[in-house]
Amino acid sequence: MSVMEMSHRSKVFDDIIKTAEAKLRSVMGIPENYKVLFLQGGATQQFAMIPMNFMQGGTADYVVTGTWSKKAYQEAQKFGEPKEAGNGLDRDEAYIPRQDELTLNPDADYVHICENNTIAGTKWDYTPDTNGVPLINDMSSCILSEPVDVSKYAMIYAGAQKNMAPAGLTVAIIRDDFLKEVPASVPTMLNYNIQVKGESMHNTPPCWPIYVLMEVLTWIEGKGGLEAMKKLNEEKAAVLYDYLAESTLFKTQVDLKSKSLMNVCFNTGDAELDAAFAKEAADKGMPNLKGHRSVGGLRASIYNAFPIEGVEALVEFMREFEAKHAK
Amino acid sequence: MSVMEMSHRSKVFDDIIKTAEAKLRSVMGIPENYKVLFLQGGATQQFAMIPMNFMQGGTADYVVTGTWSKKAYQEAQKFGEPKEAGNGLDRDEAYIPRQDELTLNPDADYVHICENNTIAGTKWDYTPDTNGVPLINDMSSCILSEPVDVSKYAMIYAGAQKNMAPAGLTVAIIRDDFLKEVPASVPTMLNYNIQVKGESMHNTPPCWPIYVLMEVLTWIEGKGGLEAMKKLNEEKAAVLYDYLAESTLFKTQVDLKSKSLMNVCFNTGDAELDAAFAKEAADKGMPNLKGHRSVGGLRASIYNAFPIEGVEALVEFMREFEAKHAK
Structure with missing residues (x-):
């Protein structure tokens, strides 16, 4: 029986999902006080989940450096009053705004960036100083491409289909103390606490991409x-x-x-x-x-x-x- | 390059997703006035999408014949005032309530059933008469197991992992005239109209399970x-x-x-x-x-x-x- 056929509640798959998580923690150096979630819906679903879970009608800062960070910013507008804290698309050259070009609100629930911008061709060459405001990083198109200091972020997320696994898996890495109570009106599948409690198996997870991720991490380990x-x-x-x-x-x-x-x-x-x-x-x-x-x-x-x-x-x-x- | 690696915007994958849909329409006899969507998040995500899109704070009838229809009913409570219209778990024997045992509300936005109940071991042996109220059928665990008259339903949906494809794909089949305007507060990925407009590619779809579904449908065609x-x-x-x-x-x-x-x-x-x-x-x-x-x-x-x-x-x-x- 292949991974594509077996029950996600089987002992064999339980070993696979646990090994995939352990290898991701080891390869990325994810500290113990972070949860690792295997989700669905791509980064686009995270664009909604993040403000539904962490902004909750408040405000947050979005730095718009590409098509995807712009979509994240627009989606957040459904769930509160996010602000554009910087822009990297308003010159002839695509760029990443410098620290002194950012307008950061100390009362924001978080600051959101997209580290690598697939369409603009830019990548953050520094980590912005948010003065203690939790920083969320969409790493969909650069995760596993180089080391990252996870401890700088309250949350990292990535659609898996660039550097991790076949399309259909989204990885979210969230610091324990950033998780918060969510109103009952948030759909079950979009509630990070429920996904944490279910250890990514509140319902059937995307088993095959999780298996491939495990294999890709073994390949990366082999590369050094x-x-x-x-x-x-x-x-x-x-x-x-x-x-x-x-x-x-x-x-x-x-x-x-x-x-x-x-x-x-x-x-x-x-x-x-x-x-x-x-x-x-x-x-x-x-x-x-x-x-x-x-x-x-x-x-x-x-x-x-x-x-x-x-x-x-x-x-x-x-x-x-x-x-x-x-x- | 395999289906697991190629761009979902490539010509090759475009052929695959169109062929998968065409074969599903042919095998199931889906009328032309129904949309076919390839989504993520399993039936559990549909449990939220259905009331968010179709109930919108109103009321709907849920027949609780198993664990999953009960979960669907509970999830709907986040988004309006659904009612339990029947139960198949309140006797020693698991059963499907007869037509005269259902309490159907003529003002309901829809009636929801789960055709096959994996845990109870029952299956609807008739299609309830809803007196014109749109009927939604969760066919996760029986889709493609026998012919179905799609025209009896406003919507059919199914997590793919039983009879269709590896976990990570959810199929929704929705009658055109049942689709309705959705408030801006509904997350983009949970809005059926956006998924219809994007032809299941508002963002990267679960390409591999869609490919396998195409192959499974070819296998079913071969079986007769x-x-x-x-x-x-x-x-x-x-x-x-x-x-x-x-x-x-x-x-x-x-x-x-x-x-x-x-x-x-x-x-x-x-x-x-x-x-x-x-x-x-x-x-x-x-x-x-x-x-x-x-x-x-x-x-x-x-x-x-x-x-x-x-x-x-x-x-x-x-x-x-x-x-x-x-x-």
Whole structure:
């Protein structure tokens, strides 16, 4: 019987979910006073759960540095009076606002950031000082890509489908003392306390992605853990960023001090040429290089599992394309 | 690249999700005026979504015939004033109340039933007449086990993990005209209209279970469709129920006119003997025969994928056990 068929109440699956959690705690260095939850619904469901559980009609600070942090901010508006505490999309270059550019409210129930911005191509290069206000970090697209000091956050969450497991699993890591009583009107499945009490099995969890996460964590351990993953990811991204620095055709529209290691955004400055590049690359076996429709341009998503050889092949093709099209 | 890795926005996955839906429509005979949604969170999340979307502080009728319909009824109490319209757990025998035993409110926003009751071991043997009030059917544990006249229901839903696909997918089938405007306070992921608009891809869907569902539907087509599945399931269940009818040791505590084909509940009337049987059976490679802790006794769950040979082996062992232990 495979993990896809067995009961989630079986001894075998109980070992799997406990091992997955233990390995995640070990690989990420999650302190004992944090709960680890395996949930469903993606980060988008967390966008609602977080204000329903932790804002409860009050206020919270959202830093809007990308499409997803903006969606989180908009969703929170259903459940109270969140404020935009900073923005990284209001210049020509996508960027992460500096500490002194943030407008933080000391009475906020929490501050919410999205560490890596898949569409903008930026990543927080520092942890904002919130002066004691609990900090929540959406790490959907950078979790397990490098070490993280979990103790800086009241909560970390991530959709699993980038660096953890197949789509259908969402991981939430919440500090014990941040959990609070929730009104009875919150749906059972959206109440973190109930998920904590049920040890992620209030109902049937997404067993298969949890099993794959366990295996992915074993793979990361074999690579040497998150320090080693960081080195690999920096090497991979450098192949692209180094080429972009010297290219006369391609450039990036990202503030390089907060560049993403996972999503490298670039363009030729000419939408038609960008489209021609994406098409030719796809014909050569490199699909999915078109930037998100909301920003255009081109984007290489190079998550943990993507090999450096793939990035090298891409840059080789970019050089060829540049030779043909450079003015 | 496998389905577990590819983008849900890729052409390949677009074909998969459309094929899965088309096959489900074909196999179940879902009329064109019904939407098919692939969601997350299990039936438990539907227990909240249904009253949030369709009751909205009003009232609805819940028939409580098992643990899950009771949970659905309790969850609905967060969002309005639902009423218990019938009960199948208030006698020694688990049963499905007859039409004249139901107390239906003509002003209810809907009537909710759970067709197959996994823990009680019962199944609705008729479709209640709701006098025009929309009928919602939780088919989590019997969907695809036999033909269903979808047009009798305003909505059908099912967690996929019994007869459809690995855990992590929930299917909802909703008649167009039953969908209604939802207040802004409903979380985005819990709003059926948004899921309809996003064609089940408002965010990343559970791609792998959707792929497996497509494959399972192909398997059912190969077997001859739902009429053939019904015949197979009746044959399988008959092996057990026929034996139970003649056994002097084992009996079922289920009203046989509404017996489940998926979950056959039985017991010896002696909790210690039940436990001994479950243990000996597990030692013989037949685990998971212990009844749910809330009702005790024994239970054989024989979903679509379970072979008749397994039921025959179980009955053979029950005969041996009876020979040893019959008074």
